Amino acid sequence: MPWTDDDGVATDSCVLGPSVNGGMPERLVAHLKNNLVDLSVFDGGDFQDWNVVRPQPQWPISTPDWEKWLPRMEHFFGQQWKDQGIYHLIKLFDRPLVMDRSLLAATLCFWSSATNTMNFWFGMMTPTVLDMAALFGLSPLGVEVNAALVAPEAEGSFKATWPILTRVAGSKAKNMLNYSSFYSNFGVDDAIAPHGEVEHAAFLPYWLCKFVFCTQGNKVTLEFAHLADYFAQGGRLALGPFLLGHIYRTLHDIVTNGMKPKHGGPLWAFQFWLQAYFPELRGVANITDTEPLANAFARAPRKHNTSALCYKFFYGLAERTGTQFRICLARPFPLFLAHDLSVIPDGETENDLKEIWGSFLVSRDLHCGVSKVYLPNFVARQFGLIQTAPLPPLSTNWLSSWRANVAQ
Numbered sequence: 001m002p003w004t005d006d007d008g009v010a011t012d013s014c015v016l017g018p019s020v021n022g023g024m025p026e027r028l029v030a031h032l033k034n035n036l037v038d039l040s041v042f043d044g045g046d047f048q049d050w051n052v053v054r055p056q057p058q059w060p061i062s063t064p065d066w067e068k069w070l071p072r073m074e075h076f077f078g079q080q081w082k083d084q085g086i087y088h089l090i091k092l093f094d095r096p097l098v099m100d101r102s103l104l105a106a107t108l109c110f111w112s113s114a115t116n117t118m119n120f121w122f123g124m125m126t127p128t129v130l131d132m133a134a135l136f137g138l139s140p141l142g143v144e145v146n147a148a149l150v151a152p153e154a155e156g157s158f159k160a161t162w163p164i165l166t167r168v169a170g171s172k173a174k175n176m177l178n179y180s181s182f183y184s185n186f187g188v189d190d191a192i193a194p195h196g197e198v199e200h201a202a203f204l205p206y207w208l209c210k211f212v213f214c215t216q217g218n219k220v221t222l223e224f225a226h227l228a229d230y231f232a233q234g235g236r237l238a239l240g241p242f243l244l245g246h247i248y249r250t251l252h253d254i255v256t257n258g259m260k261p262k263h264g265g266p267l268w269a270f271q272f273w274l275q276a277y278f279p280e281l282r283g284v285a286n287i288t289d290t291e292p293l294a295n296a297f298a299r300a301p302r303k304h305n306t307s308a309l310c311y312k313f314f315y316g317l318a319e320r321t322g323t324q325f326r327i328c329l330a331r332p333f334p335l336f337l338a339h340d341l342s343v344i345p346d347g348e349t350e351n352d353l354k355e356i357w358g359s360f361l362v363s364r365d366l367h368c369g370v371s372k373v374y375l376p377n378f379v380a381r382q383f384g385l386i387q388t389a390p391l392p393p394l395s396t397n398w399l400s401s402w403r404a405n406v407a408q
Contacts, residue, residue: 014385014386015380016376016380016386047105049259055262056099056214056264057262058216058265059268062095062096065179066210069183069206072188074091084231084237086138097268098302099268100302104261104274106310106313107270107310108254108255113255115375115378116251116372116374116375121318122319123387125379126378128244130360130383132244134276134329134333135328136269137292140238141355141356142238143230145367146367149227151230151235158225158228161201161202162225178219179220182219185202200232201232204231205225205227205228206220208227208228212243213243240359241366242366244366245371245374248372276293276328282302285297322384325381326381326382326383336352361376362376363376363377377391
């Protein structure tokens with residue numbers, strides 16, 4: 001058995017703290033009732049913006065420039081991407097991703113930015129760091145992405161190249177960050193090798209801004225240049241927790257601003273999470289054991305549901321089975337998810353597993369420009385553990401929903 005109790009006796013029952021022993025105290029019940037109910041979506045929420053063709057203008061859309069640039073960069077750097085654990089996330093965008101407006105609009109009615117969870121009759125569910133691995137192949141191992149992250153200013157890095165270009169371009173430098181102009185300045189003809197490391201260092205912020213984080217300005221921003229340089233120089237970053245923080249931030253921005261989907265951010269990633277845990281609302285996917293779940297879902301035909309049907313589904317959802325809770329936990333890809341925890345690993349593997357599962361299971365603030373609280377103890381069943389009454393979140397950005405802020 002992988003778990004032991006306080007006396008060291010093997011057990012198949014384990015809880016994930018911090019939690020309350022002996023039931024929920026009355027004072028805490030009253031506090032949670034008044035403060036952890038996020039009704040932002042119903043307080044002036046307007047769903048009209050979801051009826052347009054592109055509710056989120058920043059939603060990742062393939063272009064002829066991208067269709068030329070991606071295979072070219074893959075030819076030269078595909079193996080490096082695999083070593084860094086970002087290959088599948090880059091390849092995810094080699095085909096159009098269709099927004100399921102009905103699914104997203106209905107789901108956000110159940111999202112609470114006070115706890116960063118979906119709240120159902122049977123309890124809470126939420127995207128986790130584990131899900132970032134199963135869905136997108138992102139390991140929590142690597143250098144933490146936060147405000148202190150500074151990539152080395154190596155020759156050929158984007159950080160070193162950009163100031164030179166801005167001096168040459170003068171007042172036109174800002175226009176160079178538009179996606180089409182950016183490709184024109186950094187993309188190289190297919191017939192020749194990359195222009196040193198500069199082209200790769202430019203390709204990566206283009207990918208991060210346009211497809212992964214879907215920046216608000218619909219152009220390359222220097223905010224992600226340090227991430228791009230780390231990757232370009234062969235470094236490994238813990239991109240999973242960073243992406244998850246941005247998912248939480250995006251959902252918070254939407255539900256606390258009248259349900260308007262105009263905000264940038266990885267709303268596409270939340271859609272893939274919904275498709276994983278609620279397969280009743282997606283098309284049939286050919287899931288294999290050699291790629292992340294999202295890549296399989298991207299190939300699946302879309303299931304056309306109305307917003308009313310999706311809302312009714314979630315509102316009437318009374319329970320989920322253990323198998324449905326553990327859909328990502330049971331994945332054999334990436335390989336570190338397939339390790340049998342009942343088998344004693346060697347020293348190096350043991351250290352990696354401790355770091356990986358620590359990232360999965362430890363409650364903390366996630367860095368994404370602001371702090372977003374991560375509460376795996378609220379969704380213990382997604383990790384195959386027993387769900388207890390969790391303690392309220394302790395966060396530097398505690399209860400960040402509109403309603404919770406007003407209540408304080």
